Amino acid sequence: MNYHEEISDTLQSIAQEKSGWIIDHLVDSNVLDFEPFGVLKLPTIHFELFGFSINLPITKHVIFLWLAGLIVSILFIITAKSYKKSLVPTGLANLIEMIILFIRDEIVKPTIGEKYVNTFTPFLGTVFFFILTCNLLGLLPYGATATSNISVTGALALISFIVIQFAGIKKNGIIGYFKGLIPHGVPVFLLPIMFVVEILGLFTKPFALMIRLFANMTAGHVVILALLGLIFILKTPFISPVSILFALFIYLLELLVALIQAYIFTMLSSLFIGMAIHQEH
Amino acid sequence: MSKFLNNQKKVIEGYKKIGPYLGLGTQLAATVILMVLIGYWLDKKFGTSPLWIVLFSILGMFLAIYNFIISVLKLSKKEKGCKDKLNS
Numbered sequence: 001m002n003y004h005e006e007i008s009d010t011l012q013s014i015a016q017e018k019s020g021w022i023i024d025h026l027v028d029s030n031v032l033d034f035e036p037f038g039v040l041k042l043p044t045i046h047f048e049l050f051g052f053s054i055n056l057p058i059t060k061h062v063i064f065l066w067l068a069g070l071i072v073s074i075l076f077i078i079t080a081k082s083y084k085k086s087l088v089p090t091g092l093a094n095l096i097e098m099i100i101l102f103i104r105d106e107i108v109k110p111t112i113g114e115k116y117v118n119t120f121t122p123f124l125g126t127v128f129f130f131i132l133t134c135n136l137l138g139l140l141p142y143g144a145t146a147t148s149n150i151s152v153t154g155a156l157a158l159i160s161f162i163v164i165q166f167a168g169i170k171k172n173g174i175i176g177y178f179k180g181l182i183p184h185g186v187p188v189f190l191l192p193i194m195f196v197v198e199i200l201g202l203f204t205k206p207f208a209l210m211i212r213l214f215a216n217m218t219a220g221h222v223v224i225l226a227l228l229g230l231i232f233i234l235k236t237p238f239i240s241p242v243s244i245l246f247a248l249f250i251y252l253l254e255l256l257v258a259l260i261q262a263y264i265f266t267m268l269s270s271l272f273i274g275m276a277i278h279q280e281h
Numbered sequence: 282m283s284k285f286l287n288n289q290k291k292v293i294e295g296y297k298k299i300g301p302y303l304g305l306g307t308q309l310a311a312t313v314i315l316m317v318l319i320g321y322w323l324d325k326k327f328g329t330s331p332l333w334i335v336l337f338s339i340l341g342m343f344l345a346i347y348n349f350i351i352s353v354l355k356l357s358k359k360e361k362g363c364k365d366k367l368n369s
Binding site for chain 1: 286289293294297301304307308311312340352
């Protein structure tokens with residue numbers, strides 16, 4: 001028994017030495033590290049609510065979420081101000097108008113329908129820009145990807161889940177919406193239990209959205225760090241040209257993935273909203 | 282640019298077609314897991330160890346596969362309808 005524990009301890013320490021630093025870079029932590037210059041400790045807020053004492057730590061990912069929110073706000077304030085000067089957009093405003101027009105005409109219009117374009121474009125546009133900014137912030141030096149934290153993607157998926165259900169209920173009415181979930185031609189004695197299965201089906205779609213964004217953003221960073229880690233694990237400088245070239249290649253791929261994942265999240269949310277509104281198809 | 286937009290239209294059309302079936306696999310797994318958990322909970326509550334968990338897991342598997350088959354049959358019916366429309 002003792003022998004067994006010793007072996008597992010040794011294995012654990014080896015694993016810590018060799019790959020612990022990859023996980024350290026990915027998971028949430030209480031410090032912002034600026035490696036050669038030292039670290040910045042972040043505070044934890046304590047307060048009492050309804051008799052529960054709550055610890056609310058401000059973590060690395062929270063800081064980067066705020067930063068992303070700030071950047072998106074500033075970007076859109078600048079854009080809105082530029083329209084006051086003249087209605088012909090230039091520079092930054094032109095780029096943002098192009099992306100928003102793309103979301104409106106190529107994503108929302110074909111999936112939800114022309115009638116609902118102005119209702120859902122603001123939400124889906126916000127989701128797109130916010131996720132894109134979060135993804136790109138993770139690619140900066142000293143940055144952290146907030147979207148590689150499953151709680152963040154879970155919250156985003158929860159928001160789009162609520163929007164999907166509200167859109168469906170508002171169009172079809174509460175009874176009509178839940179009636180439309182059950183497929184035709186189900187025997188009567190199976191109806192209540194099929195209803196439970198279909199309710200479960202409502203949750204699986206946003207769940208898949210959550211996992212998709214989380215896994216894609218985590219995987220790219222693991223690959224980059226592992227390729228750079230090869231230099232230190234093999235302890236030879238001759239591997240460095242290969243691993244740096246590969247890491248650079250994966251980094252460029254990550255730029256593409258950041259854009260694609262933001263697009264996929266927006267497009268699938270839009271598709272699910274459309275499916276909730278037009279149930280008969 | 283126009284080629285890209287055309288491609289985008291095709292992608293959206295494709296996703297619209299597969300939309301109802303995107304959650305099918307997860308739903309199949311989730312149904313079985315939920316039913317097994319309900320059975321486990323009932324067993325713990327009444328102390329009738331293997332009875333409810335067996336019943337509910339069988340029910341879960343049956344329901345999951347039944348739901349799956351109904352969804353897939355609807356797909357093939359829809360395709361047939363489209364083909365009939367095209368032929369006539």
